[in-house]
Amino acid sequence: MTISPAVVIGTGLVGASVGCALTAAGHRVHLEDRSLSHARVAAGVGAGTLDPAVGTEVALVVVAVPPNALAPVIIDGLHRFPYATVTDVGSVKAGVLNALWDSDADVARYVGSHPMAGSQFSGPVTARADLFTDRTWVIAPHRKSAQAATDTVRELVRACRAQEVIMDVDVHDAAVARVSHLPHLMSVLMAGRLTEVPAEQLQLAGQGLRDVTRIAGSDPGLWQQILGANSGALLPELRAIQDQLGELIKAIEDDRAGRPEPARRNGQDGTGAGASELRPHLERGVAGTRRIPGKHGAAPVQYRRLVVEIPDTPGALSRLFAGVGQAGVNVEDIAIQHDPDRQLGYLSLAVDPDQADALSTAMTAAGWVVGEPDPSPDLPD
Numbered sequence: 327m328t329i330s331p332a333v334v335i336g337t338g339l340v341g342a343s344v345g346c347a348l349t350a351a352g353h354r355v356h357l358e359d360r361s362l363s364h365a366r367v368a369a370g371v372g373a374g375t376l377d378p379a380v381g382t383e384v385a386l387v388v389v390a391v392p393p394n395a396l397a398p399v400i401i402d403g404l405h406r407f408p409y410a411t412v413t414d415v416g417s418v419k420a421g422v423l424n425a426l427w428d429s430d431a432d433v434a435r436y437v438g439s440h441p442m443a444g445s446q447f448s449g450p451v452t453a454r455a456d457l458f459t460d461r462t463w464v465i466a467p468h469r470k471s472a473q474a475a476t477d478t479v480r481e482l483v484r485a486c487r488a489q490e491v492i493m494d495v496d497v498h499d500a501a502v503a504r505v506s507h508l509p510h511l512m513s514v515l516m517a518g519r520l521t522e523v524p525a526e527q528l529q530l531a532g533q534g535l536r537d538v539t540r541i542a543g544s545d546p547g548l549w550q551q552i553l554g555a556n557s558g559a560l561l562p563e564l565r566a567i568q569d570q571l572g573e574l575i576k577a578i579e580d581d582r583a584g585r586p587e588p589a590r591r592n593g594q595d596g597t598g599a600g601a602s603e604l605r606p607h608l609e610r611g612v613a614g615t616r617r618i619p620g621k622h623g624a625a626p627v628q629y630r631r632l633v634v635e636i637p638d639t640p641g642a643l644s645r646l647f648a649g650v651g652q653a654g655v656n657v658e659d660i661a662i663q664h665d666p667d668r669q670l671g672y673l674s675l676a677v678d679p680d681q682a683d684a685l686s687t688a689m690t691a692a693g694w695v696v697g698e699p700d701p702s703p704d705l706p707d
């Protein structure tokens with residue numbers, strides 16, 4: 327299946343990243359955007375050329391415009407590029423397809439798709455050729471999609487080094503309500519509360535808060551369109567969370583009421599009837615995080631994390647990784663926290679649980695200060 331030359335319409339974060347990935351894979355990419363400056367910046371970061379494509383030669387059109395603009399731009403693309411497969415990267419699929427059924431466009435050449443990769447940023451300046459590497463990319467053929475069109479989109483996904491998942495349009499929209507849109511709103515609510523927190527208290531913000539609020543920094547205009555396009559699937563999820571929030575509040579109220587007054591004042595653990603009601607909520611959270619697939623879409627793997635103190639000096643990281651390599655251990659993930667008071671950081675290494683003890687011993691013998699391996703299995707990222 328050939329995907330060259332390709333046209334990317336909408337050269338913001340996702341479109342320019344597609345352009346960069348395809349260009350890096352050796353394909354010719356023509357860029358279009360209603361904002362000429364976006365297209366220019368996209369070309370500047372290596373997403374493709376501003377030269378117009380010859381309509382009859384184009385093999386693939388990737389539409390990466392905001393949700394409300396998707397359907398008309400796809401329809402226009404099907405008309406202007408009469409032999410091309412047209413796909414889009416929109417976050418919600420059913421409404422776009424319904425609009426296409428109502429049009430006179432050659433719908434057989436359209437196969438929708440959705441890379442499950444992005445960021446809180448917008449525009450081509452933040453584009454990255456590796457945005458989709460190893461990330462899931464949903465392909466959602468419909469009942470009239472030509473097999474050749476689906477195969478062309480599969481080739482696009484391969485060229486962007488993503489992992490394809492073929493899924494029905496409605497199943498996709500229900501899934502993203504749960505794994506993308508509801509999490510987004512939870513992050514928004516949490517981050518919104520911060521507007522009422524005094525600045526001196528915000529100084530205490532740690533990584534947990536940053537993890538929970540990152541995506542709340544996304545473009546409200548884009549998300550208003552995404553959420554509006556998927557409100558049917560989203561509302562039951564929101565109501566379920568509303569119920570669970572009520573249960574959580576009650577559990578904490580009962581916990582509080584169950585503590586004898588001195589224990590409550592001293593902040594001690596309660597022994598009253600309500601004291602145990604909170605725990606199932608916390609355990610359910612742990613169970614949920616463990617269901618998130620691991621790297622490369624594999625089954626969830628519970629790694630263990632070793633925390634190694636690392637001096638803030640040149641070459642320290644490379645010495646540390648050389649030591650890990652000599653111990654024959656593969657590092658699955660890393661994270662660094664900086665000590666606010668001392669000139670050192672803490673490097674957290676996620677490794678196979680069977681190798682954690684041996685690595686800890688080897689690193690300690692080599693002079694590193696290693697925290698005890700966390701006895702509880704790590705949760706997947």
Ligand SMILES: NC(=O)c1ccc[n+]([C@@H]2O[C@H](COP(=O)([O-])OP(=O)(O)OC[C@H]3O[C@@H](n4cnc5c(N)ncnc54)[C@H](O)[C@@H]3O)[C@@H](O)[C@H]2O)c1
Pocket residue numbers: 335336337338339340341358359360361364390391392393395396399415416417418440441442443444445446447448449450548552
């Ligand atoms: N941001 C993410 O994390 C993410 C991830 C996956 C998919 N998506 C989807 O990708 C699409 C693009 O999102 P983004 O984050 O790249 O947005 P963006 O704002 O970074 O880019 C959108 C681009 O489309 C252009 N545009 C708008 N209307 C147009 C039109 N009618 N014709 C031509 N160009 C037009 C804009 O000028 C802009 O350059 C959306 O449909 C979104 O749902 C976003």
Ligand SMILES: O=C(O)C(=O)C[C@]1(C(=O)O)C=C[C@@H](O)C=C1
Pocket residue numbers: 416417441442443444445446505506507541
């Ligand atoms: O910001 C990120 O990390 C994302 O991957 C964003 C994310 C997601 O929720 O997974 C958001 C919306 C898109 O439709 C796809 C990806």
